[in-house]
Amino acid sequence: SAVEPLKVMISGAPASGKGTQCELIVQKFGLIHISTGDLLRAEVSGGTEIGNKAKEFMNAGKLVPDEIVTAMVTGRLSRQDTKEKGWLLDGYPRSASQAESLEKLNIRPDIYIVLNVPDEVLIDRCVGRRLDPVTGKIYHIKNFPPGSEEIKARLTVRPDDTEEKVKARLQIYKQNAEATFSTYSKIIKQMDGNRSKDVVFQEIESLLSQVQEDKAESIKPK
Ligand code: AP5
Numbered sequence: 001s002a003v004e005p006l007k008v009m010i011s012g013a014p015a016s017g018k019g020t021q022c023e024l025i026v027q028k029f030g031l032i033h034i035s036t037g038d039l040l041r042a043e044v045s046g047g048t049e050i051g052n053k054a055k056e057f058m059n060a061g062k063l064v065p066d067e068i069v070t071a072m073v074t075g076r077l078s079r080q081d082t083k084e085k086g087w088l089l090d091g092y093p094r095s096a097s098q099a100e101s102l103e104k105l106n107i108r109p110d111i112y113i114v115l116n117v118p119d120e121v122l123i124d125r126c127v128g129r130r131l132d133p134v135t136g137k138i139y140h141i142k143n144f145p146p147g148s149e150e151i152k153a154r155l156t157v158r159p160d161d162t163e164e165k166v167k168a169r170l171q172i173y174k175q176n177a178e179a180t181f182s183t184y185s186k187i188i189k190q191m192d193g194n195r196s197k198d199v200v201f202q203e204i205e206s207l208l209s210q211v212q213e214d215k216a217e218s219i220k221p222k
């Protein structure tokens with residue numbers, strides 16, 4: 001039988017670099033990136049029913065109710081491309097009850113990566129973050145400024161990226177992190193996210209390559 005593709009979860013506080021690393025992981029491993037934040041922001045900008053419900057929670061830096069987010073994620077995970085290419089879940093599960101929802105459906109990752117970054121760095125990263133609405137790329141006014149004036153002129157700021165809202169988001173993250181981690185204690189990999197993005201990616205890349213090799217090894221006839 002063929003090797004099953006990789007199944008990866010990535011977690012960490014707001015602005016710990018999940019989206020940035022996911023861009024690099026997708027380029028290298030071709031996984032289907034499922035970011036609940038991105039999916040919700042698309043619903044909001046599309047003015048859909050889900051978007052209208054989610055908006056006030058997101059803008060206040062609070063979690064969107066489970067039933068909305070869980071239906072969105074499980075719907076996306078049930079599509080054929082995730083079975084063929086593997087998946088990279090970013091921003092979900094974010095609480096013990098969300099992890100429990102996936103466990104009930106037997107949806108489990110091969111590895112659970114956590115990016116650790118000190119609080120004061122997170123705030124600076126959020127306040128300086130800019131998004132390109134055309135390409136979806138993530139920039140930072142100091143760390144990763146865009147390469148052209150044309151891109152610079154169209155960059156947008158997330159409404160939940162003010163210092164006050166980042167602090168609220170960080171507090172919610174801290175309240176839920178340990179309980180979420182405990183579901184994945186056997187496969188958790190905590191790493192220092194306060195290094196350059198290339199150095200962080202090198203560690204993730206070698207980790208995922210190892211997981212891939214282990215999976216290939218485990219189906220070899222003995
Ligand atoms: P979501 O979009 O998931 O936000 P988040 O978890 O707060 O994470 P961020 O997107 O802020 O940060 P990131 O870790 O991706 O960092 P990035 O790579 O951009 O969720 C938003 C909202 O949606 C939630 O508050 C909630 O309301 C709702 N929601 C989402 N999922 C939910 C769920 N499961 N349940 C309920 N509600 C949910 O990097 C940040 C900045 O730092 C960028 O400017 C980047 O350029 C820079 N940077 C990145 N890496 C580095 C580096 N190594 N060195 C220097 N700078 C760096």
